[in-house]
Amino acid sequence: MAWDLSCRDWWSRLQAGRSLVPGLPLWTAEAERAVRVFNKLRLADVPGTPTMEEAGGEWFRDIVRAMFGSVDPATRERMIRELFALVPKKNSKTTDGALLMVTALLLNQRPRAGYVMTAPVQDVAQLAFDAAAGAIELDPVLDKKLHVRHHLKTIIHRETKAELEIMTFDPSVLTGQKISGGALIDELHVCAKMAKAPKALRQIRGGMLPFPEAFLAFITTQSDEAPVGIFADELQKARDIRDGKREGAMLPVLFEFPKELQESKDRKWESPALWPLVTPNLGKSITIQRLQSDYQEAKDTSEVELRIWASQHLNLQIGVALHAAAWAGAEYWEAQSELGITLEELLERCEVVDVGIDGGGLDDLLGLAVVGRDKETRDWLVWSRAWAHPSVMERRKAEAERFNDFASDGDLVLVQQIGEDVEQVADIVAQIEESGLLDKVGVDPAGLGAILDALEEAGVPKDKVVGVSQGWKLTGAIKTAERKLAEGTLWHAGQPLMAWCAGNAKVEPRGNAIVITKQAAGTAKIDPLMAMFNAVTLMSLNPAAAPSIDDFLRSPVIA
Incomplete structure (x- = not known):
């Protein structure tokens, strides 16, 4: 037995x-x-x-x-x-x-x-x-x-x-x-x-x-x-x-x-009184005094170093891996998770929705982000998905296991042919359009062609698809997203894929602006996050809410 x-x-x-x-x-x-x-x-x-x-x-x-x-x-x-x-x-x-x-x-x-x-x-x-x-x-x-x-x-x-x-x-x-x-x-x-x-x-x-x-x-x-x-x-x-x-x-x-x-918001794990509980060799190969000294040095250096220290010395599990030049919003990403937000729930709760799309090359993920404004709280809700061609798995072998995990979560779809990804994106956008909530679809102008064709074929009005300027012109969206995360007014679905992307994002100063680019991220992918910034750009324009049935009933009758 x-x-x-x-x-x-x-x-x-x-x-x-x-x-x-x-x-x-x-x-x-x-x-x-x-x-x-x-x-x-x-x-x-x-x-x-x-x-x-x-x-x-x-x-x-x-x-x-x-x-x-x-x-x-x-x-x-x-x-x-x-x-x-x-x-x-x-x-x-x-x-x-x-x-x-x-x-x-x-x-x-x-x-x-x-x-x-x-x-x-x-x-x-x-x-x-x-x-x-x-x-x-x-x-x-x-x-x-x-x-x-x-x-x-x-x-x-x-x-x-x-x-x-x-x-x-x-x-x-x-x-x-x-x-x-x-x-x-x-x-x-x-x-x-x-x-x-x-x-x-x-x-x-x-x-x-x-x-x-x-x-x-x-x-x-x-x-x-x-x-x-x-x-x-x-x-x-x-x-x-x-x-x-x-x-x-x-x-x-x-x-x-x-x-x-x-995951406690007051970070109880920072209390040295708790450290002995997870330090089995205390007093033999390690002391609390040495841990405290190491902790203080890490904390004085950066949030990045503190999280790494906690993962290695307290076995704290990291959801968002921060690094030097990390995007400020990544620090608040985990705290703003509302697990279980689905696309259907987002559409049920929101009064208006913007969509962002980014990426899609053979060496990229194709990222989709849906940002909705809650009809009750006016908080922003985010749901995402990504698509990848098998060639990405070959070219990025070091990330293959990670991508398989995301696929198991349902957040990453592995397609067999280029084109299937764009079609599936278009189907989701068409679903949002049919709900009557779609404001606009924001896309990197450099990749507008195939996506525009697929969206039009799926029944999405052409005038709802707009190009969103990239580079330093995304500074406003980047700052808006990190501010709303810090304020607690932007909530996301707690998807491991997006946590990874948020942790991969690196910020570069450009004059008075900041940029987050795929080049700075290197082999780590950020396409779904960039898609979110595209959607945030549009939602920042404060689009009008879709008319409700009550609005329709209150409207004057035209003879």
Whole structure:
């Protein structure tokens, strides 16, 4: 029978300083044997080279107990086949992970078993290897039992011939790797951005299936931008298992604040009193004083640096990834989300609507933004969608997983032929026209031709389609949008696609004006955001509301 690995009271456990590993029917002898082996390993880069028993955190010993105490000693069947540990930086996760893999190598009973530990960059892989090799070389018994091959970053058990290889994350190499013992992936959020990372992960999992004792472990910090690809998928799986929303053989150990605290408008997470709750190695590899100093430096630098600091040291999840020269409106984007606004709801609530369109080349997204004025509050509501040709996925392989996520959300449509995108845009605009709410459609004059033809064919009056000047002439729309976001009078549908675009936007001064251009954004896409600015330009002209049925009934009768 599968074990229940949920930990529904995780927040109260964090507040009470209790373990995030729930009570499990572990094989106690196996669990404690693993802890004894782990505790004897030494830290080679710490003065005095203390043992893990002296310097290690109890939080990680709980993980060791669970991972090795979940293997049936009679059948070798593993009840916990995976681990997802979300741990902030400076909590010894790379070192602990490396020593976990050394423990696995020492306890392994399968001849010539294969173990792999990967990290996204060479420096981190070297750190992991140095921790493992250093612990072995400091122990005369281990030094005789294990053969360290420094030039290959490989450790071989002399008796079982089992092998632990520590390497940088390379999907092409991992795809063909024999992993019969276990694998550990460090910093999954970085690995997830690599092309073919999903394929490599599928191969690792598939290769482990014949081996009942094999395990897969992820030990990672939060991403410094919105989670994407396999990182977003595995993190959500871990949260769902933790919260009892799904079953699985993954042990979730997530040091993070509840969603409402992370998104609190008064930013409660900035209080140092809360930081110990998500800092499991506090007092060992990190102190609150060092965190406070780092925090203050980041806060004094910029909002960008503060958010990055919070993502890495508090595991705060970022929805909008800010950067140097970021658009000011991006800072308020998350706070102005009204999740679930659909096009139909927007049309129901608004008295007049403007549409913006931008992009559409082979190397671009085609962006559509609908901006409506609420008939009750007069706040502005925004809904967006984008279209992409498969060639964009090929030309922007680094963003392919992100685009697939947006497509799954329904915010990005992947078309097979150029032309389908324009037709679908025209159909949506025609729907708005039929509602009687459409004021104007604003388009970049450089791309007016094909769009104008499609709109006319769909029944949108030609005089409602206008060119919106780009470059510095969009300054007014850019400033209007950021001001209304800051005032709390512009609300959007909380679409991850638009959060990404808002975070990608870079501002450049041009005389007394500012510009946001695709060139400044580089490979990151902003087409739907530019479409929004086109629509904002039109809505800023304060178009008259469409006549209502009440207006019609009040109008004088003409004989």
